Amino acid sequence: MIRLEHVGFTYPSRKEATLSNINIGIGQGERVLIAGRTGCGKSTLLKIINGLIPGASQGQFTGNVWLDGVNTREARPDEIGLVVGTLYQSPDDQIFATTVWDEVAFALENRGIAAELVRERVATVLAQVGLSGYEKRSVHALSGGQRQRLALAAVLATKPSVLVLDEPISQLNPAGAASLLQLLLNLNETEQMTLIVVEHRVHELYRFFPRLIYLEGGAVVYDGAIEQAWQTFERPLAGLREPETVRICRKLRVLPPEADCNRAAGRIVRSYPRFDGRAQAKAANFFAGGAKPVVVAECLSYAYEGQARPVLRELSFCVNEREIVAVMGQNGAGKSTLLSLLAGLVRPQGGSIRYAPDSGGQGGVGLLRQDTDLMLLHPTVGEEVGLRSDDVLPEASQRLLAWLDLAKLRHDFPLALSRGQRLRVALAALLANRPRVLLLDEPTTGQDYESLEDIRRILRAYRYKGGTVLFCTHDVELAAELADRVVLLKDGQVAAQGAARELLTEEKWLQAGGLIPTPLAALCRLLHLPPRTGQREVCRLVSKTALGGG
Numbered sequence: 001m002i003r004l005e006h007v008g009f010t011y012p013s014r015k016e017a018t019l020s021n022i023n024i025g026i027g028q029g030e031r032v033l034i035a036g037r038t039g040c041g042k043s044t045l046l047k048i049i050n051g052l053i054p055g056a057s058q059g060q061f062t063g064n065v066w067l068d069g070v071n072t073r074e075a076r077p078d079e080i081g082l083v084v085g086t087l088y089q090s091p092d093d094q095i096f097a098t099t100v101w102d103e104v105a106f107a108l109e110n111r112g113i114a115a116e117l118v119r120e121r122v123a124t125v126l127a128q129v130g131l132s133g134y135e136k137r138s139v140h141a142l143s144g145g146q147r148q149r150l151a152l153a154a155v156l157a158t159k160p161s162v163l164v165l166d167e168p169i170s171q172l173n174p175a176g177a178a179s180l181l182q183l184l185l186n187l188n189e190t191e192q193m194t195l196i197v198v199e200h201r202v203h204e205l206y207r208f209f210p211r212l213i214y215l216e217g218g219a220v221v222y223d224g225a226i227e228q229a230w231q232t233f234e235r236p237l238a239g240l241r242e243p244e245t246v247r248i249c250r251k252l253r254v255l256p257p258e259a260d261c262n263r264a265a266g267r268i269v270r271s272y273p274r275f276d277g278r279a280q281a282k283a284a285n286f287f288a289g290g291a292k293p294v295v296v297a298e299c300l301s302y303a304y305e306g307q308a309r310p311v312l313r314e315l316s317f318c319v320n321e322r323e324i325v326a327v328m329g330q331n332g333a334g335k336s337t338l339l340s341l342l343a344g345l346v347r348p349q350g351g352s353i354r355y356a357p358d359s360g361g362q363g364g365v366g367l368l369r370q371d372t373d374l375m376l377l378h379p380t381v382g383e384e385v386g387l388r389s390d391d392v393l394p395e396a397s398q399r400l401l402a403w404l405d406l407a408k409l410r411h412d413f414p415l416a417l418s419r420g421q422r423l424r425v426a427l428a429a430l431l432a433n434r435p436r437v438l439l440l441d442e443p444t445t446g447q448d449y450e451s452l453e454d455i456r457r458i459l460r461a462y463r464y465k466g467g468t469v470l471f472c473t474h475d476v477e478l479a480a481e482l483a484d485r486v487v488l489l490k491d492g493q494v495a496a497q498g499a500a501r502e503l504l505t506e507e508k509w510l511q512a513g514g515l516i517p518t519p520l521a522a523l524c525r526l527l528h529l530p531p532r533t534g535q536r537e538v539c540r541l542v543s544k545t546a547l548g549g550g
Contacts, residue, residue, distance in 0.1 A: 001162065001194050002026040002049060007063035009044055009053055013416060018044045019218045022063070028161070029192040031185075033226060035202050036215035037239030037448045038420035042198040043089065045215070046164045049196065051080035068161070085160030089167050089419045089446065091144070091151035092371065100126070100142075101135040104153050125153040128183055130176070141304050144171040144370050144442070145331030149180070156187070162194040163187070167419070169201060170445045171370070173330050173474040175514035181208050200420075200448050202226075203243040203477075206259060214240065231256040239448030244477060244520045244535060251539045261519050265526035268542060275542050277528030292321040294356045294437060294468045295342060301350030302337055311337045313492040314351070319437075321356070324459060324469040326479040326500060329489035330514035335472040336370055338489070339439045342470070343367035359436045359468075366435030370442050372426040373415060381417075382410040384429045400428040403458055405451060420446035427455070431462065438462065440471035444478060456482055477518045480504045481534055488513045501532040 007022040019041045026032055034042050047053045051072045054061035065072045068083055088094055097103035101122060108118045126132050129149040134142075142150060148171050155163065163184070169177035185208060187193045199205055202212075206226050214222035214229065214237055222229060222237070229237065230246045234255075242250075242257075245264040249257035254271045258264040269275065296318045303310035311334045319325050327335050340346050342353060343365050355364070369375055378384045385397040393401070393410070401407045404424040409417065414425050423446060430438065438459075444452050459469055459482065473479055479486055483500040488509055496509045503509050505521055524533050529541065 001028040001030075001068055002196075003066040004048070005064045005066070007048060007065060008061070009041075009048065009057075010060040011416075012058050013413070017060075017218055019048070019215075022048075022220060024213065024220065024223070026194060026196065028194055029188060030211060031188055031195045031209045032197070032211045032213060033202065033205055033209035034196065034198045034213045034215065035200065035237075035240055038200075038446065038451055039418045040215045040239065041218045042215055043166055043418065046086065046166055046196070046198055049162075050084045050086045050164055051075065051077060055080075081160075082158070083160060084162045084164060085155035085158060087148075087152050087155055087163070087165040087168055089170070090371070090373075091147040091171075094151050094154070095139055095147060098138060098140075099135070100131060100137050100139060100150055103139060103150055104157050107154065107158050121157055125156045128156065129153045130179060138306065141307060143332040143336065145173065145176055148172065149176075152180070159191075160193070162196065164196045164198075166198045167200065167446055168197060169199065169204070171331070171442065171474075173328075173514040174204070174476060174516040175511075176331055177204065177474075178516065181205070184208075200239070200241055200446065203241045203246075206243065227259065230259070236449070238450060241449040241452070244518055245523055248520075248523065248535060248538055251535075252542055259519075261522040261526060265523055268527065272542050275527075277524075277541070292356065293318045294321045294323075294359050295319040295470070296354045297338075297342070297351065298354075299351035300338070300341060300348050300353070302334075302341060302346065302348055310349075311492050312341070312348075315489075315493055316351075317487050317494055317497060319468055319470050321468055322463050322466060323485065324463055324471070324483050326483035326486045327470060327472045327489060328474065328476075328479060328486055328513050328515065329495070333489040333513075334492040335489060336441050339367060339441050339470070339472060343439055355437075364436035366430040366433060366438050368423075368427055368430055368438070368440040368443055370445070372423045375426045375429070376414040376422060379413060380411050381406055381414055381425050384414055384425050385432045394432075397428070397432050400431055400458075404428050404454055418446070420448065420451055423447070424451060424455070427458075431458070436467065438467060438469045438471075440469065442473060443471055444473065444475060452478070474515070476504055476510070476515050477520070480518065480520075501534065505531040 004022050004024045008017050008020040010017040036042055048065055055077055072080060095103055097106055104122045104125060105118050108121060129152055131149055172180060184195055188195050209226055212226040212229050213220060230242050236242055243259045245261055246257040246259050249264055254267045258267055298316050300312050300315040301310050302312045329335055341348050382393055385400060386394050401410060406424055414422055443455060463469060480500050486500045486503045487497045488495045490512050495512050496503055510517060521531050524531050
């Protein structure tokens with residue numbers, strides 16, 4: 001179906017090629033996952049497959065791409081579009097209509113399809129992506145995850161033979177991501193649709209995609225069965241977020257590592273025969289929040305114009321000094337709206353927000369928006385984080401760029417970077433201003449594993465120095481390891497709040513928030529450890545038996 005022969009591409013502003021000598025063949029009906037570090041060329045590869053490169057690019061393109069037997073150099077964009085449908089990283093890059101119905105219907109109407117068939121097809125795809133009943137809703141009133149599903153619906157309406165998706169689950173809660181993946185699997189099985197997905201969340205997708213193509217430095221380093229990827233390499237591939245069970249096996253030197261919980265537990269028990277989970281003390285609770293409230297929200301209510309039902313209803317909670325709090329819940333639960341209220345971008349229509357006298361009030365708050373492109377205002381990365389006219393960066397800004405792996409990009413144009421890099425630039429710019437309270441809306445979207453670890457380390461250091469963090473996330477694993485406390489939203493209200501590891505192991509609260517238990521919970525059960533035990537504690541409790549402890 002798709003064949004790339006000696007393909008390479010260099011952007012006009014770059015001296016080094018983003019991709020070089022790529023040779024890949026993908027058959028009809030295959031499901032392929034493309035992964036690698038941020039900036040390794042994954043998104044560029046998708047643009048080559050869907051014809052945007054070289055069609056709409058001024059860079060240097062080499063090689064040939066064959067799509068269903070046709071060389072894309074010789075095909076018009078509309079001809080390629082009949083075969084390949086694309087869902088981009090940011091849904092706002094491809095949504096242009098004002099209502100949900102108009103967005104999905106446009107491509108069909110543009111092809112002159114009868115109105116009755118258009119109505120039937122729009123209803124079908126909106127039901128497939130879970131947006132039935134939203135036909136008249138303004139696209140601006142949708143959450144980030146809902147806009148992503150809308151963009152997918154518009155693509156599916158045209159019934160492409162190949163579907164390429166750039167981080168399709170990055171803004172979806174786990175239950176929503178599972179629903180989307182099931183939809184893609186159904187399309188693959190019933191219509192033999194070829195699926196090509198770029199995604200950092202390999203630990204969630206490995207069960208759905210038999211084949212992995214891993215890029216490093218613009219070249220293909222691995223192309224094969226995904227289950228063999230972590231067994232083939234002694235160390236984790238850079239940027240590849242492996243399943244929790246694989247990471248635990250590596251740390252315990254249980255090789256080859258296993259993704260399956262049952263097999264991983266069996267290997268661990270055989271490697272550590274003296275280990276007895278029943279005899280181990282419960283893992284420590286690393287809750288580090290202070291008792292001094294920094295932000296107090298009381299009975300907050302807010303409704304968008306034209307919507308009868310409020311997004312937030314009588315919502316109350318507080319954030320304590322030096323605390324890291326995760327706000328979680330389904331798409332559309334009100335998480336982003338809550339951050340906008342706390343940052344002062346909009347005013348509550350009911351209730352109040354109070355800040356501690358020494359917190360700096362709203363002036364001491366830094367907000368990282370979900371769409372970080374709106375926050376990047378300068379021509380270079382260095383200027384975003386405080387570069388002076390004499391080309392000298394303050395020492396604190398130099399450290400930030402180094403910590404976030406941005407030092408080599410200080411002279412680059414921020415909007416020309418990958419999505420994950422742009423997010424880290426915006427975070428560095430926020431931290432350079434030293435706010436007392438950080439509000440982060442999906443701060444790990446588009447981040448590879450190493451970058452995710454960098455962000456975790458910086459937020460812990462920020463908390464250690466007296467800062468307070470409130471962040472929205474769908475990442476249960478991240479919240480369990482990083483957050484002190486979780487505030488779970490449902491239908492605009494606080495459904496539950498409590499210590500992260502306690503709340504995130506309670507099935508009823510996970511279901512309420514559209515969340516799914518991590519594999520660690522199942523592994524702990526098999527090893528007879530408390531379900532609230534974190535990765536580090538599992539490794540410590542198991543490995544200390546080899547030293548005569550436990």
